[in-house]
Every structure is written in structure tokens, then in C-alpha cells.
Amino acid sequence: MGAETPRTNNDPAGDDGTFMSESAPMNRTLRMEIQSDPAELKSVRVEVESFARALGMTEHAAGKVVLAMDEALTNIIRHAYDGAADRPIEIDLAVRDACLHVTLRDYGRQAPRATIHSRDLSDVRPGGLGVHIMTKCMDSVDYQPAPDGGTTLIMTKSLRDSDNERTNGPCHD
Amino acid sequence: MGAETPRTNNDPAGDDGTFMSESAPMNRTLRMEIQSDPAELKSVRVEVESFARALGMTEHAAGKVVLAMDEALTNIIRHAYDGAADRPIEIDLAVRDACLHVTLRDYGRQAPRATIHSRDLSDVRPGGLGVHIMTKCMDSVDYQPAPDGGTTLIMTKSLRDSDNERTNGPCHD
Amino acid sequence: MTDSPIQTITWEGKVAVASIAGDIDLHRSAALQQGLLGLLDEQPQKVVVDLSAVPYMDSSGVASLVKLLSRTRKLGVALVLLSPSPKVRSILEITRLDSVFTITDSKQEATA
């Protein structure tokens, strides 16, 4: 908490005024720094579910955010960090314009963007499901290689319409 | 989430290794920016309770953190902002060294530190209970006038021993 | 939660039972206090404040109850708090008002 100039946010409704009740969440941020240890996943799920539910998301919508994050973290552990359990992952959940923005930052191997995509599901085999699940559960999923190494993954989900199944919500950056 | 140098935290146990299980929370931060509107209090309580419970605090201990924060926010609204409902308050909850650190920042009138204290409870009258409650519920409560105006209030509560009634826990800064 | 904290007022003879609902904090304590003090104009012999549906109360809610207590004492009206939830009981204990108020979990005892 720095000593920035105070900001008075008179617009809890975002930019079009349709957002929820008078006590709607305005600026909420949850941050976690974890190690790339699969044993951490459970604790992240608990914390994220609580945060999303407290924002007013339905159990169903919160469950999708939790699943998408779990899949993304699993991929970071397995692919970016090759299974090493002691590397850092930074997790940031923030509410902006009635959207939940999930940012995951790793410092591991960058994947060529083309390799990260969902596959043909009619071919029944183990694996290759994570990216498909992430795009199904969130409104947007975007991988950005960081200039100084590692990757920033940003996923968004609308709080307005959070039970919606659509893969392209209004939350694109 | 900046592009800082990655930090590898190999010591989830804090500095003495006694802290909880292998999946104990390490670095968790919850931030909220609210307006000084009493209608916001409910939503803050919901979010804080979820966060504290997800950290592994008991319902009882989480309830105390929630109550202390509610009292502190009520005082900021009433005393620092004289009841104005549109002024900013920044809320920050962070876990460090197995302690929950709650920081509340306002940009209102600073109180001379001597005026903020608990009173003789045997005198039964309405009011004058908030500061007493805060010190009862937390391990430490510390008001710091900010050089650029307003006040930073820091309250701490141990996660190790979070059901303890003592007013002086191990969480002093 | 912006609706009135006093859900219902029922009379059993000269005993008024005010049933409170929802969290009582700075957002709702003024309305609670106004409603409870207003009830005294009806000249009850006893006021029972049913707190069973109040999951949470902070010091602003407690202050409203203390205000009611001192007013009832002046008027010679009895006051009973009925079935406070664990959290409400806890703030009454922390502020050492649990021994100042008459508190019971029995509706029958409260309205007797």
C-alpha cells in the first residue's frame, strides 16, 4: 500500500452502469506468490474460490475460474518449469470494469504461442485437455511472453454474466 | 504484477519452521479500494472472512479480524471523514511470517494519537467501544499519521495461535 | 440489507417483541435505534428485542442497544435481549455488556 494520490471512484458500475447492487465490489485484488509445487494447488483453489464467491460470482462460475486457474498452473508446473517444484509463480486476481482479470506470471521456458492450443477432442487420449478447458471456462485466455523471460498469462471472466458458457465474453483487453 | 526479479521462497514456514502444513499459505495479499460508505462494510466483511478462512484461520479467529476491521472502517468513516461517503479507503491484508497484517489507509483528518484509546467500560454508555474491540480482537493495533496526510492503521493477528485471546501476540512490527 | 432492520413488532399484552433481521452495522444501526426508540412511544411495559436473525453486529449496533437500555431504565420499562447469535453474544461479552443487559434464549421467559 503505497502513498499514491487518493483516487475517488464514483463509478462502481463500470462504464455502463449495469453492474450489480449498490455494494458491488469495485476494486478488489487477490495476490498470491506460490512455488511451482503441485501440493500448492489445493490452497490456491480454496483461496480463489472464496475470493470469487465473495465477489458475488455463483458457485458454478467460481468453479470455472478455479478450474481454469488450476489447469493453467498445472501447465506452468509441467511445461514452463518441467516439473521443478521450487520455482516462483505469481498469481493476481483483480476486478476491473465488472470483469475478473486473472494474471499468472512464471519465469520458465516460453512456449511458441502456436503450441498452446486445444486439440481435437474426438481423439480420445489422455492429456492435451488443459488449454481446451481454460478457453471453455473463461471469456478470454491470452499468453504473452515477457521480454525479460517467462510468460504472463491473462484470463478474464465477466462478473455481469458469469454463468454464461460463451467463450468470447466482453472481457477482452 | 510487475516484471520484478523472480523470488524463490523456500521457506513457507516463516523464520522458525513451526507454521502449519506443507501447503500452508506463503504470500497472500488481498487488496480492496472502497469508498467511505457504510453500505460497503458488508461486502468488505464477506471478502475478508473468506480470505481469512481460506488462510486456515478458525471461524472464531476470522470473526475477530472481521469485527476489528469493521470497527476500524467505521471509525475512519465517522471520525477521519466526518461521515462523508465518497472518500477513499485502501485495505490491504497480507500474510508475513505466519501473521496476518491488516493495513487501512485513509486520507482524512488525522487524530492526535492520544485521543485514540479505549475507555472505562464500567461506565455504561453508547459509543467509545470501537478501539477497545479492535485491541481485544487483534494482537496489535497501531495508528501512524502519514506524512502526506491521512492515517495508516496497521493491525496484526497471528495465524499460528489465532484463537488466542491475548492482546499482545507475537505479531508486533 | 438496506431494508429496515426491524422486521416485525408483535404485541403480547403490554409486551412488545421487536424482531430484528440482518447484520447491524453503521449502515443500519441508526434505523435500528430510531425504530426501537420510537416503539417506546407506544408505552410498553416490556420490550423484547429478538436478535435470533442477526448474524452480526458491530459497536454501532451495540450503541443503539445501550441507548435503548438507558431510555428504558429512565422510563421504568423492562428490556430483554432474546437469543443473540454467537457473534452478537461475543461482541456483548467483549464490551462487557453481557452482564448489563438481560439476555435469554427462552422466548417464554423473555415475554413473561
Added chain:
Amino acid sequence: MTDSPIQTITWEGKVAVASIAGDIDLHRSAALQQGLLGLLDEQPQKVVVDLSAVPYMDSSGVASLVKLLSRTRKLGVALVLLSPSPKVRSILEITRLDSVFTITDSKQEATA
């Protein structure tokens, strides 16, 4: 949650019922897969995976089940998933495996 995901294995004739418990994620899916595949060495005619006590499963758990499915198919062993919770059912639907697996909520039907 670091304990074995397979709580119990009970046999009803040549039908093996494996009861799974707890969240199945990257932390526990390898142990699940190993346990389930190991069960095939006992030459069951049918394997029933009781998922009723699994509140949550991610794609690594699903992968373990798919691995088991292809192995059982090769061996001519029947495989049934019993009573997946809503969240587990949901991930099977998202990955379109709900029609690939035999799923039932009836223990009797599963073990028949």
C-alpha cells in the same frame, strides 16, 4: 490430501470397486493412475471407480481415467464411473468424455 487417493478396494466376485477420496489434481493424479492400473493385474472382469467422495478433479485426474479406459478396453475389462459429483461431471462434460465413459449413479447398476 497427500494420502493415497484410493481409499478402499472391495471385490464383489470379479468386480473390483475402487473408492476414490479427495481432490484429484496434479498432486495426486499420478498415485491414482498407478493404483488403478495396478488393480488390473488382479484380473477383474469389471472395474467400478466410485467417485462419490471426489469433490474436484482437474484434467490430470481425467487423464488418469482415460489411461485406465484405454487399458481396460485393450484387456476386455468393463469400466464404470460411479456417482461423480457435479464438478467432476462438469469436467467430463467440458472434455466431452461424458459420452465416452460409462457413468451411473446406481451402485447396483455399476456392479451388476
